[in-house]
Amino acid sequence: MPSLRSVTVVIPVKDDAELLDRCLGALAGQSVAATEIIVVDNGSADDSASVARRHGAIVIDQPTGAIPAAAAAGLDAATAEIIARLDADCIPPATWIETIATSIGDASGITGGADFIDGPRWLRRPLAVLYLGAYYVSLFPALGHVPLFGSNFAVTREGWRAVADEVHRNDDLVHDDLDLSFHLGPQRRIRFVRSMAMGMSMRPFADPGAFATRLRRGFHSVVIHWPRELPWLRWIRRGRNP
8 A cells, every 4th residue: 555645734723722622633533644734823811822732733823914914924934735614613523634644636725614513503503504504605607616615524735835925914804725726726626525524613604794804805815816716717717727
């Protein structure tokens, strides 16, 4: 059996020490261990950094900027062939890293779905389907390919380095996963991997104001790429690079 490709895991965090501890505990129990885990501390006032170090993670201090700057700092520092990304409030299944290492193939990026791990039990599955379904269905036409989902994606280090100077890492209103999707595709292949599952928190729905901000950031993340990345232009480029 050929050796698996190496995987760096990147986790941006701000004031989420307790959830980060849970996430890192799940990563410690993976069927295939990460080559390295990088936690980017985005100006935490709690002990997120010390929790990360206790788990043996590499800690990068990124006190300025928001998630786009923190995520980019982690991706920049990764040394493995594949860079996996999730959030501190996620719980990856035990086969998450193994699935990434065996599924990415010749793609530059892969992404998967998620299920909620908190909130009313009867609402978790249907709300996750609605939430992620709306994300993928609404953005596929704009991108010309499947979008990366920030709580559950992986890119090759080669792919990241090709676009690292293009992403809007200093724009705090940008969704870093959507921004990276624009820059990575459509010339490079991004695939949805059904078996690449993730458990995540229902926190996006806890505050209506915060949810409205997420929607505004999503719209902003799309239109800042126009007019060069208007949908029909991306679809034409995709047709040239099937």
